[in-house]
Amino acid sequence: MTESPRPTGPVDAAHLQDLLATMFAPWVQELDLVVRAVEPDGVMLALPVGSRHVHGGGVMCGQTLMAAADTAMVLAISAQLGGFRPMTTVQLQTSFLRPVARDAGEVTIVARVLKPGRQLVFGEIECLLPDGKLAAHATTTYALL
Numbered sequence: 001m002t003e004s005p006r007p008t009g010p011v012d013a014a015h016l017q018d019l020l021a022t023m024f025a026p027w028v029q030e031l032d033l034v035v036r037a038v039e040p041d042g043v044m045l046a047l048p049v050g051s052r053h054v055h056g057g058g059v060m061c062g063q064t065l066m067a068a069a070d071t072a073m074v075l076a077i078s079a080q081l082g083g084f085r086p087m088t089t090v091q092l093q094t095s096f097l098r099p100v101a102r103d104a105g106e107v108t109i110v111a112r113v114l115k116p117g118r119q120l121v122f123g124e125i126e127c128l129l130p131d132g133k134l135a136a137h138a139t140t141t142y143a144l145l
Contacts, residue, residue, distance in 0.1 A: 034048075
């Protein structure tokens with residue numbers, strides 16, 4: 001990934017949606033994430049529950065939730081930095097609390113930057129079911145390159 005042009009103003013949902021379409025690997029783009037909101041400390045995304053992300057047990061696979069969480073945090077950090085900057089995931093710890101049923105519709109992914117630093121950024125992500133219950137929770141550390 002290369003650094004994208006910095007926006008002329010605050011980073012908004014449209015800018016982050018463009019980052020999703022241009023800066024991420026094709027398989028990440030296939031998650032069909034939609035940026036719903038940008039806040040001072042993070043972002044909110046929608047993750048559609050599609051059949052390709054549901055395993056034989058009839059629920060969304062954890063790998064999909066982890067990929068969405070990781071992607072959401074990159075966008076949250078990019079929003080705080082005023083645009084994309086190369087970074088890498090150092091740590092992603094995920095706890096799965098409830099299954100996401102194949103008919104759930106979508107999962108809301110909320111990523112928050114807890115502590116931005118010069119080299120490391122710490123954050124947390126919540127994956128919420130349509131009824132607001134927590135399906136998964138992740139904590140993260142990223143190294144800015």
